[in-house]
Amino acid sequence: xxxxxxxxDPDVASRLxxxxxxxxxxxxxxxxxxxxxxxxxxRYGVDRLLPEEIELVHGPGCxxxxxxxxxxxxxxxIAERPEVIFTSFGDMLRVxxxxxxxxxxxARGADVRVVYSPLDALALARRNPDRQVVFFGIGFxxxxxxxxMALVTAKREGVKNFSLLVSHVLVPPAIAWVLQAPxxxxxxFLGPGHVCAVVGSxxxxxxxxxxxxxxxISGFEPVDLLEGVLAAVRQLEEGRAEVENAYARMVSRDxxxxxxxxxxxVFEVIDRPWRGVGMIPxxxxxxxxxxxxxxxxxxxxxxxxxxxxxxxxxxxxxLRGVKKPCECPAFGVTCTPRTPLxxxxxxxxxxxxxxxQYGRAPVPRTLPVAP
Amino acid sequence: xxxxxxxxxxxxxxxxxxxxxxxxxxxxxxxxxxxxEPSAQPGDFVLVHVGFAIATVDREEAARAWEVLEEIGQTxxxxxxxxxxx
Numbered sequence: 154x155x156x157x158x159x160x161x162d163p164d165v166a167s168r169l170x171x172x173x174x175x176x177x178x179x180x181x182x183x184x185x186x187x188x189x190x191x192x193x194x195x196r197y198g199v200d201r202l203l204p205e206e207i208e209l210v211h212g213p214g215c216x217x218x219x220x221x222x223x224x225x226x227x228x229x230x231i232a233e234r235p236e237v238i239f240t241s242f243g244d245m246l247r248v249x250x251x252x253x254x255x256x257x258x259x260a261r262g263a264d265v266r267v268v269y270s271p272l273d274a275l276a277l278a279r280r281n282p283d284r285q286v287v288f289f290g291i292g293f294x295x296x297x298x299x300x301x302m303a304l305v306t307a308k309r310e311g312v313k314n315f316s317l318l319v320s321h322v323l324v325p326p327a328i329a330w331v332l333q334a335p336x337x338x339x340x341x342f343l344g345p346g347h348v349c350a351v352v353g354s355x356x357x358x359x360x361x362x363x364x365x366x367x368x369x370i371s372g373f374e375p376v377d378l379l380e381g382v383l384a385a386v387r388q389l390e391e392g393r394a395e396v397e398n399a400y401a402r403m404v405s406r407d408x409x410x411x412x413x414x415x416x417x418x419v420f421e422v423i424d425r426p427w428r429g430v431g432m433i434p435x436x437x438x439x440x441x442x443x444x445x446x447x448x449x450x451x452x453x454x455x456x457x458x459x460x461x462x463x464x465x466x467x468x469x470x471x472l473r474g475v476k477k478p479c480e481c482p483a484f485g486v487t488c489t490p491r492t493p494l495x496x497x498x499x500x501x502x503x504x505x506x507x508x509x510q511y512g513r514a515p516v517p518r519t520l521p522v523a524p
Numbered sequence: 525x526x527x528x529x530x531x532x533x534x535x536x537x538x539x540x541x542x543x544x545x546x547x548x549x550x551x552x553x554x555x556x557x558x559x560x561e562p563s564a565q566p567g568d569f570v571l572v573h574v575g576f577a578i579a580t581v582d583r584e585e586a587a588r589a590w591e592v593l594e595e596i597g598q599t600x601x602x603x604x605x606x607x608x609x610x
Contacts, residue, residue: 154550156530156569156581159590168596189526216525242574244525270575272557292574295526298560299576306540347526350571350579373527376593402586403571403579412560412578502525 156402160374161197169379170202176386180206182338183385184331184474186324187293187345188215188502189373195507197375203382210338210474211507213327214345216292216320217244217500219427219472222460224320225250228289230455231318232263237453238281240274241289243267247490248499251461271303271317278307278315287449290317295347297321297438298412301419304440304447318449319440322425324348325356326436331473332364339474341385343378344370346400351416353408357396365394372400419444429468429496466495471504478505478513485514528573530581531556533566547572 159165185191191211194200200209213219229250232239239255246255246267259265264284268274271288278286290300300317307315324345331339344357349370357368367388371381380399388395398404416438425437440448465483470476478484478497488494490506497503501510508514531547536558538544543558547570556570561577564570570577 154530155532156586165593165596169593172596187526214526242525270557272575291525293526295528295573295578298578299557299574302542302557302559302576306542310540345526347528347571347573347578350528380593401589402582405582409560409578411562415560500525 157374160372160376162376165376166202166379169376169383173207173379173383173386174204176383176390177204177206178390180208181340181386181389182208182210182474183341183343183382184210184212184339185343185371185378186212186214186328187348188218188500189347190343190345190371190378191215191504192502192507193373193375194378195511195513198511199375199378207382207386209382210477211471211504212331212342212474213427213430213472214293214324215497215500215502216296216322217248218468218496218503219322219430220245220248220291220320221426221428222250222462223426223458224318226252226458226460227450227455228318229253229255229258230458231287231449231453232258232265234285234453236285238264238266238277238284238286239289240266240268240277240286242291244500244502245289245291247493249493251459271300272306275303275307275312275315278312282314284314285452286315287453288315288317290319290321293322293324293345293348294352294416295350297416297420298351298409301415304419304444305415307447308444313446316447316449316452317440319420319438320425321420321438322427323422323436323438325360326433327427328357328360328368329364330430330433330436332366334473334475336475337473339366341367341369341389343381343385344368344396346370346372346377346404349400349404349408351409351412353406354396354398354404355406355408361394361396367394367397369397370400370404372403427472429466429472431469463494468496468498468505471497478508481505485509526573528571528578530569530571533558533564533568533570535566545570545577547577
C-alpha cells in the first residue's frame with residue numbers, strides 16, 4: 154500500500170544503517186516514546202540491526218498499559234451493571250484489574266462489546282435507547298479528538314444514554330518525568346509521530362529547550378524509525394539538541410487545528426496517575442464541566458475502590474527505560490500475555506508483551522535431563 | 525493504540541450531520557469521519573485512527589523525503605564501488 158510498503162524496503166533500510174554506523178563514535182541511549190514504535194522495533198528487530206553503541210530503550214507510551222488500576226476497577230464496576238452496555242477497544246479486554254479482566258466479566262454475563270471507533274459506541278446508544286452505553290475512552294492525544302467528537306455529536310443530537318469513562322494521558326509530561334528521574338539514562342527521544350499528527354511538533358520545543366535533549370518526531374515503519382535514529386545520533390554526536398521532524402509527510406509544526414480545538418472544547422488538563430509510574434502532574438484529560446452529563450464517572454456512582462497491584466512487577470522501571478523485560482524474574486515465567494502481572498505485559502504495545510510475542514523470552518539455562 | 529494507517533479517499537458523503545469518506549486500505553475499505561480533514565478529496569491519502577482522518581499525507585513532503593532517501597542510496601552505492609565511506 155502506498156505510503157506504507159515503501160517504508161519497509163530492506164535496501165533503503167540497509168543504506169540508512171550504513172549511515173548510522175558512519176555517524177556513531179560512542180555509546181548513546183535513545184528512547185522511543187510510543188508503544189506502537191516499540192512494537193514495530195521489536196517486530197522488525199530494528200534494535201538488533203543497530204550498531205552496538207546505540208541502545209534503544211522503550212518508553213511509557215502505551216496508554217492501555219498505563220491506565221490506572223483504580224480506573225480499570227471503576228470500569229469493571231460500571232460494566233457489571235445490568236442496564237449498561239460497556240464498550241471498549243479490544244486491547245482493553247484482557248487488562249487485569251484487582252479482580253480479573255473485562256473478558257471474565259463478559260463470561261459471567263456482563264454486556265461488554267468491542268468497538269473500532271467511539272462513533273460505533275454512539276451508534277449503539279442510538280439503537281438501544283433503553284440501555285446505558287458507556288465507552289472506555291483511553292489513549293493519548295491521538296485518540297482524544299475522536300472521543301471528543303463522539304461527545305459533541307451526542308450532545309448535539311440529544312442522545313442521553315451515552316457516556317465516556319475517560320483515562321486520557323499526555324506525552325510531554327511523561328517525557329519530562331523520564332528526564333527528571335535521578336537514574337535517567339535517556340539521552341535522546343524518538344517522538345511519537347501520530348500524537349504529533351494531532352498536536353504538532355511545537356509542544357516539544359519547550360522540552361528540548363529546558364532539558365537540552367534531542368527529540369526527533371518519527372514514524373512507525375522500519376525506514377521511518379531508522380531515519381529517526383540517524384537524526385538523533387547526528388544531533389548527539391554534534392552536541393545539538395533540537396526538535397527535528399523525520400515524519401513530515403504526516404506531521405506539521407502546528408498539527409491538526411480542528412482536532413486540537415475539539416480537544417479544548419471537551420477536555421481539561423488534570424494530574425493523572427499512570428499505572429506502574431504514579432502521579433504525573435498535568436498529564437491527562439478529564440471531561441470538562443459543560444459536558445459532565447456525558448462523564449461516566451459522574452453518571453455512575455462507584456463505591457470507594459481499593460486497587461491491589463501484584464508486588465512482583467517491575468513495569469515502573471521498564472517504563473522509565475531503566476530495565477529491560479528480560480531482567481524481570483517473572484517475565485515469561487509467571488507473567489505472560491495470557492497471565493499478565495502488570496502494565497507492560499497487558500497490551501501488545503507494552504515492551505514486555507512485544508518481547509514475549511517476538512521470541513525474546515529467556516531460554517532456560519538448564520534443560521531437563523532425560524532419566 | 526496510537527496506530528494510524530494511511531488510506532486513499534475514494535468517495536465523500538454526509539452522515540449524522542458530519543463529513544465522512546469511504547477510504548480504501550489496500551484491499552479493504554471503510555467509512556471514515558473527515559471532520560478533522562474536511563478538505564480531503566477523492567485521490568488524497570489520509571492518516572486514519574479509530575475511524576477518524578487526523579492528517580492528510582503531504583505529497584510534497586513525502587516526495588522530498590523520499591528523494592533524500594534515494595540519494596542516500598545512490599551515494600552509498602557509489603561509496604561501495606569506491607570502497608570508502610561517503
